[in-house]
Amino acid sequence: MKSILLSTLCISCLLSSAVAQDTDSIAASFKETSAATRKNKAIWGTDLYNNILLIDPVTRQVYANRPDSAGLLQKSGSVYTGTWPVSQNIANTSVEWSGYHWAMVQLPLPKRTGDRLNLLTHELFHRAQPGLGFNTRDALNNHLDTRDGRIYLQLELAALGKALEATSPAIRKKHLTDAFTFRQYRYSLFPGAEKTENMLELHEGLAEYTGVMMSGRTKAETLQSIAFQKQRFLGAGTFIRSFAYHTVPVYGYLLAQTNPSWTRDIKDTTSLEAYFRKAWQLTIPANLGAAVTERAPAYDGPAIIAAETVREEKRLAVVAGYVKTLVTDPHTEIRFEKMNISFNPSNMLPLEKYGTVYITLRITDKWGVLTAQEGALVGAGWEKVSVTLPERINGNTITGRGWELQLNEGYQLVKDDAGQYKLQRK
Template identity: 50%
Template sequence: MKQTFLTSFFFLFILGVKAQKQSISPDTISIFFDELKTASAKNITLWDKDLYGPTILIDPKTREVFSNEQDAEGILKQNGNIFSGILPPDINIANTAVNWSGKKWAMIMLPLSQNRQNRINLLAHESFHRIQPSLGFTLNNVENNHLDQKDGRIYLRLELEALKQAVRSSSEKELKQHLTSAFTFRKYRNTLYNGSEAAENLLELNEGIAEFTGLVVSGRNKEDARSSLLNGIDDFMKNPTFVRSFAYHTTPVYGYLLYNKDKGWNKKIDAKTDLTGYFIKAFKITIPADLQKAVEELYDDYNGKTIIKEEAEREERTKKLIAEYKLKFIQQPHFEIRFEKMNVSFDPRNIVPLEDKGTVYPNIRVTDLWGILTVENGALMSPDWDKISISNPVKTENKKISGDGWILELSDGYTISKDKDSGNYKLVKN
């Protein structure tokens, strides 16, 4: 991509954020930091590096931020053992790693789970993102739009059903049987979509390894770890789309099952590792030569008939939604905004790929040199991530412009103009 930008992919990812207004004490915040510090110290051999470092917890409603150390610019003020202040409006709120005020932070949204293990899991996940460049893992988040297609979804769901059975396995023979099925579904899926294996691998090396790290550092015992993996897959199946969140529920399962055999497997991989090939070799799996025949024979063992029926019905509903979005953001007059130096956060669970036209993000927040755009009713991101399209504006108040489910707060030096022929709006730099 030509322009430089930062992306945060977990906007409003934690359930319960929406309508809660919580008052949290500094003592409670200190407990959260201490939990992460203790868990990180116990698991320092996982990466031979301490996960604990600059961490900020933030209330997405008030933008009040709490940190475990002072920022470089002195924006945060000390309050007992922690530091607090208000995060500037040009910084997007997300569960991510972020460069701000002279430091690279792990950023996590409040409220945190009341379950201690779940809290530590999330904190460790984002802490891994903070240190992952130092471990040799590049920050990559690619769209796996094939996982919004009927067959892509079918064979991912079948893979996950096989992984659930692998987690429940009571013998090595049973474990290997279900892992073989999982990899067979995966390999067949990758034959259906060119480039899908590489795209999936990039997201799994990023989010999958981070979530595996969180799972290990959380300190769950064997029973709790199994329950967490199984419940996670079941919850994941309820997401409207899989394209950016599947890696949270594939790599952690493979990784955890291998961790039970080899505590150091994760230190043998790097940013160029083909995780699928690595796991197949590590588990000593033999993939059937005739993949299509193999998957047809395995359908019934993993709820295949129901999955295929559900996905056929979903495809019909999706076709209607795509037609509506095409009308709104392409065929009808619309407002196109090009990026200059963009930072974006969004909910990865409900995005809608729009064929070769880009991807619709129902909820997204963009900051750029031209200002702040907040969208709650859909926006079309271009395939190259160089522009975003929204519905035409309907109201202007000084520098605040609004339309159907969106608000644009313009910076000085920018205005909007309407093309008389097309009826489209565009951003103009004075």
């Protein structure tokens, strides 16, 4: 009996020590973030530091820098802890929860101080966005998953990278002109792209710019981080929702060298592309087609075009496969009632008029929780999600190839005469 009690006491001591160590490091992260936002409040004219939730996605343990209104979080040292509800998703985002608007970040935090501050201040900007007058929202840019969309985005980024490395204002201006020439040509190929790209750049681009500028990195560290993140981005599965992390931060960083308060000039109706062009007094060639043909070789254009031509053939085959399994063949269709979704923005596939396949996602709704690891199609109107046919139904737990649905009481999947499953209330 004593040995059991002693073992229990020792385990308790170890757990208490681990929790104390966790809360100490998290308290330190809150403190350094507060210092960073206070130091950089001139960027937006206010201190962005506010409510933060740090959540372990495995244990769902929550660490916050303030109490919630319902008393779900308990004080532990200088932080507040609790358990995140299973009915709520976990992501790097901003969220309304228990009486307050929070910046939410998944644990573990990055080890490097610059990366950690970049992430936390990025999400604090999202929390502050409406109050700053940026009532923006996400926008998918499906054209950036096509051959030509990807080619001219990569050429823009290549020219932008050269501008970042430029050793004189004249050379920088030349590369910036080329970058915007490639962008303008992309807009000419895809009507409406100027609007949807700007929407995402206002929403995510400004947030990432904020993170970069508040990260506390030196100039050399900033340039190294931008280059590293760009390479990661170019190796990602898709560009449709993540490109803005690599355009606005770089354009903004370059402009901040001569106009550090440029963010105070813009609002949620500003065309960032037009704003940057005007700021640098760039003149774009009238004959865009001839200009991009002439300038592309300087930015590895032939290699980019060759690689994207091969990728496009493979992409179309994958799209056809998903259309068959999630649209034309019998499948499982679940309509949304009050949906909340988390997903990987670097792993998505547009299916044209049918919507977008999110390779990994977690959806919570009145009907329960759906998790997918091999692709789920969210309708173009955000009205439903489709997955493959169920392979096993065990009470309220239903599984299929790469997905699991945990239903709440009062709901069931029903098979119709065509072999299709649909969610219904009992």
